[in-house]
Amino acid sequence: MAASVLVAGLIFMSISVGVDEVLHKEPLEKVVYPVPALEMAAAPAEAESEAAVPLAVLLVGADPQSGRKVAKKCAACHDLSQGGKHKIGPNLWDIVGSARASREGFSYSGTLSGLGGAWTYGELDAFLASPKAYAPGNKMTFPGLKKPAQxxxxxxxLRTLSENPQPLPAAE
Ligand code: HEC
Structure with missing residues (x-):
């Protein structure tokens, strides 16, 4: 019994570094007790691997019509129409693939203008997950969208808001 628990423990150990710590803190003869804790520790690891579906794959199954609804959250601050004006945030027509902080006549924060590069799918995804974490000090006061599929x-x-929509990234 103790041996099988140990073996289970070893398997869990290889799954999770957090679990590794638990095992080291507990004296060996007590390994029998932390087993429920081990199972709990393993659960978030599974949830994470679910979240780790590559963006390119998510985009293949993504639904622009649902995305249109999500974009209502952006409309308070962003005009999405072609040639539309800037509001609290810059106009977002043709944003996918465009140079960052490049909209004429919008006064960006130093943080955002300092980023350089382009709004690739990947960069937009990371930014929209948590604008604050992505570019600390930027002035988009939006908490972020936690769900990768959303x-x-x-x-x-957003990619449809363009005369030449950016090709989707290749799913590996
Ligand atoms: C509360 C207002 C607000 C909301 C809501 C908001 N934004 Fe913003 N957004 C801003 C501001 C302000 C900036 C400029 C940030 C800066 O200069 O630091 C910005 C910048 C951006 C940029 C960078 C644009 C560029 O030209 O580089 C993108 C992309 C963006 N927002 C997308 C979105 C999307 C998509 C949503 C909806 C999920 C959203 N924003 C919701 C205010 C908002």
Whole structure:
């Protein structure tokens, strides 16, 4: 019994570094007790691997119509129409693939203008997950979209706001 628990423990150990710590803190003869804790520790690891579906794959199954609804959250601050004006945030027509902080006549924060590069699918996805964590000090006061599938829907919609929609990234 103790041996099988140990073996189970070893398997869990290889799954989770957090679990590794638990084992080291507990004296060996007590390993029998932390088993429920081990199972609990393993659960978030599974949830994470679910969240780790690559963006390119999520985009293949993404629904622009759902994305249109998600984009209502953006409309308070962003005009999405072609040639539309800037509001609290810059106009977002043709944003996918465009140079960052490049909209004429919008006064960006130093943080955002300092980023450089382009709004690729990947960069937009990371930014929209948590604008604050992505670019600390930027002035987009939006908490972020936690669900990867929801962000993919939104990106699938945003890409349609262009005369030449960016090709979807290749799914490996
Ligand atoms: C509360 C207002 C607000 C909301 C809501 C908001 N934004 Fe913003 N957004 C801003 C502001 C302000 C900036 C400029 C940030 C800066 O200069 O630091 C910005 C910048 C951006 C940029 C960078 C644009 C560029 O030209 O580089 C993108 C992309 C963006 N927002 C997308 C979104 C999307 C998509 C949503 C909806 C999920 C959203 N924003 C919701 C205010 C908002």
């Amino acid at each position: 962000r993919a829907d939104l990106l699938a919609f």
